[in-house]
Amino acid sequence: MARILLTLPPLIGHLNPLLAVAAELAAAGHELAWALHTRQLGASLPDGARVFSLDAGDQITTVVLPKVRGLESVRLFFEDYALPMAEQSLPLIEQAARRFKPDVMVVDHQMIAGALVARKLGIAWLTSITTSASILRMSPMLDDWVAGQYADLQQRYLGNDTAIVRVDRPDFSPWLNLVFSIEELLGNVHARIDAPYTFLGPASGQGRRDIAFPWSWLRDDCQRILVTLGTVSRDRDSRFFEVMMAAIADIPAVQAVIVGPSSLQASAPDNVLVCDFVPQMALLKKMHGVICHAGHNTVCETLMHDLPMIVAPIRDDQPVIARQVIDAGAGLFMRHGKVTIATAKTTIEALLKTPALHHHAQRLGSALRASAGAAGAAGHIAAIADAARA
Incomplete structure (x- = not known):
């Protein structure tokens, strides 16, 4: 059985599909651990879950809705949320990975720190992508800006270690990217970021609280x-x-x-x-x-x-x-x-x-x-874990 470390930002919409996938993996006997912000997400985890907390005194854990829209809102999301969170999470996720020693990591596409830790430590990893919009290229100018931000982050974290290849989009796994959507919805009008994808549809299976309705x-x-x-x-x-x-x-x-x-x-x-x-x-x-x-x-x-x-x-x-x-x-x-x-x-x-x-x-x-959903995602994760241990 595999040891699997899952990490994601403090956003419940990003946790829900991974909870369904984790339930499939646990039922198959795999050993799981989570690296996440316990103040925001800890109460949503199953009883007895092994957790490495990413809580920190200066941690940015709230998305502030920008007044601007469109591509400018994407730039502000990176500047004000995703990149600062990555800087602050890197040492904590690396510590968790060194302690847990996973065979494979599952990293949410907005938790770039998890992807960089996996690259640094030579751990096989898959990206969890919660929306069909995240794999599409944006404007050439914004794509170049994002690549530049990631280049700077890789340099700060990896330093002069030339054994680790730098890439424009380190948030996308070279092993496999799990997209919780379908190609029929995505279409082929817009160019995609070049990476290996599997389209799984929504990952359901988590119960919701009962709400009275007339x-x-x-x-x-x-x-x-x-x-x-x-x-x-x-x-x-x-x-x-x-x-x-x-x-x-x-x-x-x-x-x-x-x-x-x-x-x-x-x-x-x-x-x-x-x-x-x-x-x-x-x-x-x-x-x-x-x-x-x-x-x-x-x-x-x-x-x-x-x-x-x-x-x-x-x-x-x-x-x-x-x-x-x-x-x-x-x-x-x-x-x-x-x-x-x-x-x-x-x-x-x-x-x-x-x-x-x-x-x-x-x-x-x-x-x-008809999509594979959580069970399909769990199968891909287990297969890559097996390949990594071979």
């Missing part, structure tokens, strides 16, 4: 849509939700469940239900369409239920994923910040009445349900 509110004589902006963006502003409510109020044959702040409940029309939280997977089974921010998890969960969507991206990788959904024929675009009531109404009606959108959503849903 199921009797849903009517059989209405088409139903779910409106959600995810947990991070939900409370940024209420205007988007207010526009959606006004548009849906004018479509009496439609009901909508909005996952938004409770302050909106008093002004919701009769055919709109506002909830702080919902049992999303169970609720999707009752829906006919979704309006969302194009977060990767929400997109995959929507498509796994064969549902078309309206995408209103806000930040980070959301515009890229939104474009993928539209190019794949399963979604319509809506401007998050400037959508009008009239445009929202027209777009919602088109979502529910366009057969091609439903057809392509079903096509992508079939591909997602």
Whole structure:
């Protein structure tokens, strides 16, 4: 059996797929350890997990949402979060690897420190990639800037050790990169970073907490849509939700469940239900369409239920994923910040009445349900561990 060290940033969305993969590996008898920020993620690990803490007094563990968008937000993410976290995590992950002596490491694509430690110590490693946007090349100028930042980081950490090859993108494994998405969604419009990939679809298997929901509110004589902006963006502003409510109020044959702040409940029309939280997977089974921010998890969960969507991206990788959904024929675009009531109404009606959108959503849903998921990822990890020990 293999010894496997997993490391990732303090982001629950990056932990969830690895929890499902780790459960598969543990069931097969492999010995696991985690190098992560226990203050943020420790409570989410299974009982008895072996943990090497990355907590440090000056550790940057919170993503500050930038006011800028697009490629500039990517640059600020590297400068203000990913690179400082790498600098601070390098000695701690190296210490964990030297103590645990793993046969293989699994490194989240945003935890560059884990990738550099694996390179320095000669440990086989795989990259865990949680979103289909992360493997795409950006603008030539930004790609060059990222390569320069990584070159400086490698020089500071590896020093004059010429035995270790420097590469432009050390965050991508030369062994294998586990992409928790499908190629049917990714498409081939944009160039990818050159690396070996396997596309696994979402890694599910972790239970979610039970959330009460008034199921009797849903009517059989209405088409139903779910409106959600995810947990991070939900409370940024209420205007988007207010526009959606006004548009849906004018479509009496439609009901909508909005996952938004409770302050909106008093002004919701009769055919709109506002909830702080919902049992999303169970609720999707009752829906006919979704309006969302194009977060990767929400997109995959929507498509796994064969549902078309309206995408209103806000930040980070959301515009890229939104474009993928539209190019794949399963979604319509809506401007998050400037959508009008009239445009929202027209777009919602088109979502529910366009057969091609439903057809392509079903096509992508079939591909997602047929994907290898957590079990497939675990198989690849175990195989590379075996090869590394041979």
